[in-house]
Amino acid sequence: MRVNKGDLVIAIDGPAGAGKSTIAKMLASRLGLKYLDTGAMYRAIAWIVLSSGIDPKEQEAVKNVLSPIQMDIKTTQNGQNLIYINGKDITKELRRPEVSEAVSYVASNYEVREFLIEKQREIGKKGSVVDGRDIGTYVLPDADFKFYLTASLHERANRRWIELKDQGHYQNWHSVQADLEKRDNIDENRELSPLKKAEDAILIDTTNMSTEKVLQQMISHIENRVNDYGK
Ligand SMILES: Nc1ncnc2c1ncn2[C@@H]1O[C@H](COP(=O)(O)OP(=O)(O)OP(=O)(O)O)[C@@H](O)[C@H]1O
Ligand SMILES: Nc1ccn([C@@H]2O[C@H](COP(=O)(O)O)[C@@H](O)[C@H]2O)c(=O)n1
DSSP states (O other): OOSSGGGOEEEEEOSTTSSHHHHHHHHHHHHTOEEEEHHHHHHHHHHHHHHTTOOTTOHHHHHHTSTTOOEEEEEOTTSOEEEEETTEEOGGGTTOHHHHHHHHHHTTOHHHHHHHHHHHHHHHTSSEEEEESSIIIIISTTOSEEEEEEOOHHHHHHHHHHHHHHTTOOOOHHHHHHHHHHHHHHHHHOSSSOSOOOTTOEEEEOTTOOHHHHHHHHHHHHHHHHHHHHO
């Protein structure tokens, strides 16, 4: 384990809508670590693919969008990651339904993963909470703490439906559930670093837990191990 508390690396993985980014942001803020949302990075590539009129399933065409891209990530005061492509902030585009629909196809592309994973390792290697699908298994396998957050599909669909409604996007509840299920299915079955719980990750089923309770459970685990280590 990294000796300095400020250097800790914490990986959070799990299926879509499990609460990873909500919890990762809260944890980073409580522990004074930086937060990295790797899903936003894949979404940014998916947005570029769509904006270029490319079919997200066209592997060859998708990889060609990468070479002219300069991706920069900044973090706001409230912990949100802002994604800049060639100097332009595209963050508000990333949660569009068409991006959500395309992103898992784009994320199955070998070159896309290589391109982003190199950046993720560089940013996440010290003092960070990183959320995604393959952080504990592949991106940062030597993370000090690994958590795998999940919740029932029904509960995740409820949460996402409420979130969209609060943002003024009224979507059919069944289509929200179907989107999550489809994305999980592609993410779990792709060849390169699929969505999977790392063997040494702590599984937390958040179906009936508040965000505060999830956070408390994670913090107690971290503090117990950090304190034991210091003895
Ligand atoms: N324990 C919880 N109880 C109730 N609502 C929650 C809980 N955790 C997260 N939420 C809510 O569920 C929604 C989805 O959470 P969040 O975006 O953090 O999930 P995610 O795993 O990062 O999703 P994705 O992988 O799709 O980006 C948000 O509206 C969030 O406020
Ligand atoms: N480490 C990761 C993170 C994300 N993905 C892909 O991006 C999609 C969007 O992620 P969100 O967390 O923003 O929902 C996700 O469904 C994956 O296809 C990934 O492959 N690896």
